[in-house]
Amino acid sequence: MPRRHVQLHARPPQEAQGEAVDVLVRRGLDDLRVELGVPDAFPPHVIAEAEAAAAGMPTGERADATDIPFVTIDPEGSKDLDQAVHIERRDGGFRVRYAIADVAAWVAPGGAIDDEARERVETLYAPDGRTPLHPPLLSEGVASLLPDQVTPALLWTIDLDADGAPVDVDVRRASVQSRAQLTYTGAQAALDDGTADETLQLLREVGILREAAEEARGGITLPTPEQVVEQGADGVWTLGSRATLPVEEWNAQISLLTGMCAARLMLDGGIGIVRTLPDADPRDVERLRLSAHALGVPWPEGATPGDVIRRLDAADPAHAALLTDATSLLRGAAYVAFDGELPTFTMHAAIAAPYAHTTAPLRRLVDRFVGETCLALCADRPVPDWVRDALPELPGLMASGDKHAAEFERGCLDLVEAALLTGREGEVFDGAIVDVRTDRDTGVVQLRDPAVRGRIEGVSLPLGEDVRVRLTQASVAQRKVLFELAQADSASTASSTAPNLDRR
Structure with a gap:
């Protein structure tokens, strides 16, 4: 792997x-x-x-x-x-x-x-x-x-x-x-x-x-x-x-x-x-597709995971994150x-x-x-x-x-x-929910920029949908990042606060 x-x-x-x-x-x-x-x-x-x-x-x-x-x-x-x-x-x-x-x-x-x-x-x-x-x-x-x-x-x-x-x-x-x-x-x-x-x-x-x-x-x-x-x-x-x-x-x-x-x-x-x-579990393939959506990586209609992976460029942090997520296909x-x-x-x-x-x-x-x-x-x-x-x-x-x-x-x-997120508690980021528990009040959110993921807590998390999330905790000591759903009219936006990533 x-x-x-x-x-x-x-x-x-x-x-x-x-x-x-x-x-x-x-x-x-x-x-x-x-x-x-x-x-x-x-x-x-x-x-x-x-x-x-x-x-x-x-x-x-x-x-x-x-x-x-x-x-x-x-x-x-x-x-x-x-x-x-x-x-x-x-x-x-x-x-x-x-x-x-x-x-x-x-x-x-x-x-x-x-x-x-x-x-x-x-x-x-x-x-x-x-x-x-x-x-x-x-x-x-x-x-x-x-x-x-x-x-x-x-x-x-x-x-x-x-x-x-x-x-x-x-x-x-x-x-x-x-x-x-x-x-x-x-x-x-x-x-x-x-x-x-x-x-x-x-x-x-x-x-x-x-x-x-x-x-x-x-x-x-x-x-x-x-x-x-x-x-x-x-x-x-x-x-x-x-x-x-x-x-x-x-x-x-x-x-x-x-x-x-x-x-x-x-x-x-x-x-x-x-x-x-x-062969890959269809549920893992679907989670990977949701991650691609969250990261802004195109997944054409009818494309297989292999079709998408062959087009990825590891120099792009979003693509690198998706390549890492793709290891779930190796379960x-x-x-x-x-x-x-x-x-x-x-x-x-x-x-x-x-x-x-x-x-x-x-x-x-x-x-x-x-x-x-x-x-x-x-x-x-x-x-x-x-x-x-x-x-x-x-x-x-x-x-x-x-x-x-x-x-x-x-x-x-x-x-x-x-x-990466230390000191940025309270900021709002763009992302998507890529996994949820059956009770739908905890799950995983994939951010677009920076290309990291973390746990999110909320009510009726919308699996696969674009969301705006607020960082509530970033602890290096506990190795923990935690988000919550943010209101659409929040004054703090990911586009204004997120760092520019190296796109070498």
Whole structure:
């Protein structure tokens, strides 16, 4: 499930209830971590095991693929680099090589790092930093596909036909050496000005083919909007969004392709763990349509959620908010493990194909086990006992981790949305009611500007209708925003008081 990344940028403190808002936000994030049991450090025995592992290069049979000019493409400042890519033409089609960090080469089954990873399950992201799955000595060091270091990897080789469809798949252990750590902005600029190398040019070509195949299947890719909460020189907090660049989507298509190939390998081999998702609940589709209306996002007659989502621009805060709301269509996602008899349901509705998580082992627990399963199947060897023994418990661990991550994400969003509105109690905003309880006296209102939502209390709330609402409470400490219906003749209007949003 895509996560909504929110960053906090503060200027000189804006005073609110006697304390600077940015101080309240950071204190609130610390309180949230304590409340949800988010660890602030790795235990000494885990660090000790990581130091011992990092002291030497993993042994074992491994192909030498250091001659392949891989590159990584990630957000600015990333150090936990899971994937490196190289693409070339072959026989009227393409050969995609995708190197995935070989975490199992550094993590002993049943050891301290393994036990800690099973507790953490996945990396958590907050506006002021992140809580990693593995010790940074590994995830940002020897196990990361950093440029110019020889790194153990799982080397996926996926041959595609001229339409971008896979015709052959192989995965094996290898040593790789990335040539460059590219950023999304840098890669996009190189493509736009014609200076991109062959791999980037072919990434665009293959990415476009894979996007067309996804649309033909009826799949939906949800971009991950990155939003920034900033304090202007006037002391007003605003919500801006970073544009999702085309190269990000093309890069994501390579990851999706690999996950689909991994699922096919495991289903054909009769062992593994796949990510499943049923069709969206019609009630969630209707709630999303109401949210689109509230945010002023067009939803043409007869359009499907996929039709609307493909036209969204994450640089627009309203569109970014709708992309986040669209994750409600992913309710019911699950991990399904099998060993022998295949599960009755194996589809992922958003991808419109069987799918498995395998390309982010530095940041997500299950990927390490999927990678090892696919390695064994491609080599026609038995799946390792430590993987087979873990399969029954992995769905439960991942479900718990996903729930924990969602609670943490929601808490962070609630907190920064309260920060956006701190000090503006009594102001009136335009919005729409996007959800109500059966008693119709409490519900959720989606504001147009700023693009936040909050709880509303009133009598006979008009579901789906445009409303004007008054902010009655915005508490960073309580992570709470509360509204009430406002009278139409109120002197304070959203159009005169709402901040201008960055429409980069």
